[in-house]
Amino acid sequence: MSTTGDPRGSAPTGVSAVLALVIGVVGFAALSILGLGMLTFFTDSDILTVPGVDWWPGIVGMVVAVGAFAWMLWPALAQDRAPFTAVIPVALVAAVVHLVAVGLGALLSGGGATAALSAASQLVTHGSSPVVLLAALVASWAAIALRRTGSRAPRWPWEDDSE
Secondary structure (H helix, E strand, O other), X not given: OOOOOOOOOOOOOOOXXXXXXXXXXXXXXXXXXHHHHHHHHHXXXXXXXXXXXXXXXXXXXXXXXXXXXHHHHHHXXXXXXXXXXXXXXXXXXXXXXXXXXXXXXXXXXXXXXXXXXXXXXXXXXXXXXXXXXXXXXXXXHHHHHHHHOOOOOOOOHHHOOOO
C-alpha cells in the first residue's frame, strides 16, 4: 500500500485574510487606546487641551483611523504571501489620517481654524501621533505575520482520521 500525500495531512495555509484583518483591526484599536491611555497616565496630561474643542474630534479621529488602517491593510493581506514592507505605508496612513480627522473634527465642531491647527499640533508634539503610528506598525505586522505563517490547530497523533 502506498500513499501519495503527506502522511501528516495537507500543508497548513495560515489564517484567512479576513481573520487576519479582523485581528489586526482589533489589535490596532486596542493598542491605540491603551497607548493613548498610558500616555495620559504617565505624562499626567490630556490628549487634547484646546479651548473650545471637546472630546468628539478625538473619537471621530480614532474611528476614521481604524477605517483607514483596515482599508490600507486589506490589499496586503489579500495576497497569498503578504509582504512585511506593507506595514510602513499602513502605519503612516493610519497616523496621518488620525491627525487630519482630529483636525477636521475640531474645525467642524466650531473651534475654528486656529483650534484645528492647535489640536493637530498637540497630537504631534505631545506624543499622541507617535503612539498611533507605533500601534499601527505593531498591529499590521502581527496581522501580516498571521497571514504568512503556515500555522494550524495542533493535533495529537491519535487524532489522525486515517488510522
